[in-house]
Amino acid sequence: MKYQVLAGFLFVIVNLTAQTKYWNTNTQLIPWRIAPTTDLASLEYIDIDKDGDPDVLQGKLSNGMSFIWIDDDDDMQWGDVEGDTDSDCLCVDIDGDGEYGGLRDLCVDWTDTDGDGIAEVQLVVQNGGLKPRYNFDWWADFMYIIDWGEKDGIKNFINWNELILRAWEHNGHANFFTDYHGNTLFLKMHGSTFRIDDLRYSWENPFIFYDFDKDKLSEMAIRLVDTPRFRSEPGKPDKSEFENVNPEHDIQFTQRIDYAAITWDMDNDNGQGNEFDFDMSLKFSGRGFAYSDQIHTFPSMKGLPGTEHYFYDARWRQNDQLIYPDQKVAYQKIFKEGEWDYCWFVFDEDDDCNRWERVEFYEPKDLWKVGMEKGGLDNNKQADAIGDRGEFDHDNSGKGNLYIAPFDGRLHLYGAEWGAWRIDQNAACFQGYGGLYPPAKKHVRDQADPSKWATVRYSDTDSNGFFDLIEYDLDGDTQFEEKVSLISLGIDDKATLIQTGDTDYKAMNRLFKQLTDELWAKSQHVTQLARSMGVNDNWYAFWQQPRTMYERYQYAYWLTFYLYRDMKHMAQLKNEVETVNLLDKAYYSGIWPKKISFSTK
Secondary structure (H helix, E strand, O other): OHHHHHHHHHHHHHHHHHHHOOOOOOOOOOOOOOOOOOOHHHOEEEOOOOOOOOOEEEEEOOOOOEEEEEEOOOOOOOOOOOOOOOOEEEEEEOOOOOOEOOOOOEEEEEEOOOOOOOOOEEEEEEOOOOOOOOOOOOOOEEEEEEEOOOOOOOOOOEEOOOOEEOOOOEEOOOEEOOOOOOOEEEEEEOOOHHHEOOOOOOOEEEEEEEOOOOOOOOOEEEEEEOOOEEOOOOOOOOOHHHOOOOOOOOEEOOOEEEEEEEEEOOOOOOEOOEOOOOOEEEEEEEEEEEOOOOEEEOHHHOOOOOOHHHEOOOHHHHOOEEEOOOOOOHHHHHHHOOEEEEEEEEEEOOOOOOOOOOOOOOOOOEOOOOOOOOOEOOOOOOOOOOOEEEEEEOOOOOOOOEEEOOOOOOEEEOOOOEEEEEEOOOOOOOOOOEOOOOOOOOOEOOOOOOOOOEEEEEEOOOOOOOOOEEEEEOOOOOOOOEEEEHHHHOOOOOOOEEOHHHOOHHHHHHHHHHHHHHHHHHHHHHHHHHHHOOOOHHHHHHHHOOOOHHHHHHHHHHHHHHHHHHHHHHHHHOOOHHHHHHHHHHHHHOOOOOOOOOOOO
């Protein structure tokens, strides 16, 4: 009997011990928060400012790592087992050297700028190792997230089981845990803080997201980049810019934005399961514009005095300024102040891109090579293999302005010397990208690259800024079997310019709806013409039943294209040369006659 009682006693002891472990420690559920310490005996409270309440809480995590909470808003109480997430700072000494914010360490600092109990600013410091010292360190993150006009409390996502920033973790295709939705921005550099010369600047500086309809999703985004200088490696002549810089600092920002990208959700169709659906992007690169006058001061961002000694590099704790072009000025600075060498354009024609920031750019490279870093249009690791349309203005002569071309009724880049569309009607190679963050060893695309696809190439042969030559490789043999010259057809290639710099998001959204409506109306007229010529349009019933604006845009193009080709084929069979010429002029001018009939001879 006594053994049964003892066994029962032991079971209770084991059960109580198990209950002291935080319930979501290393489970397969999302680790939204750091597991509270269960080692209460290790907790140490320190009253830095001698006002009778604790300002610093130190202890051990269940994995044995030391942590520290610093109470920057002076509301910590004796007996607390953690700080808060409005104006406190949490650090974990991952490398175990007794200092915080050093090699491999993780720190998270929250700032409530208006005293309402919700942090508007969050800084994540995830330092790397000793190497690489003279380039980007993709293991390291120095990243601010700043809410503007929102009070959602969402900031960066950290996998607290791994103690690693996982800024790309998401649910479904694009419901990202990090706050890339709504009105928000972030500043980020892949480099350890102790390698950066001036912590007020950053590399992605900033990445801005705009929510114009207040649905908590982003309809537009802007990415601005200040490409940093890196100190020369030992044994090589040091760069003059580093002559008077602390020898421990290897990263210096130019204080100029040399890269700017803008992306639009043209039809505003983002929603559940499709949280990011940007359709069109512009990229500028060159000398750009200076921005050192864009100073933002956050007095409450500065850490509690007297705690500097805890940190390997305490400068970020003493900083109360960030310098970046914000959401109010970024768009205009790109167009009004930017000195750009070139402009690239990309349109997601198959509407399959769910990346969190933009439709990633095709590059002006080989038309027929495919695969990331293989030297083709999709050379960019984050680009869609096929399905997008890229256009390239090599001297920025068009200043990023757009036009609706007569030959297809779609938006094109004014000033582009050439462009190409890799067709993916089935969206089979939809854009996916994984394997960026540690411990991944290489970049991978989620989808297999195709071996064959159709291509349309556009050229501006008369250098007036508008495309006038369209070439088709529809069988995917890398040879253009058909070339159409608007000049030879006697069609004026010029169109009304859309001054992009003077166009806001709502106007761009209206523009897309307008051109879509016009494309659809044209497709219906062409359907009637085809019927009158004896073409059975019921073969294309699928394209005659669009459910969304983007389907109307896509289906209208393809319905018109197929019916035009069928009518032309029928006319060629009948040797109706005049009808063939009439159809060509109608299709490529966008001006269709009221009726088309075969001759009676």
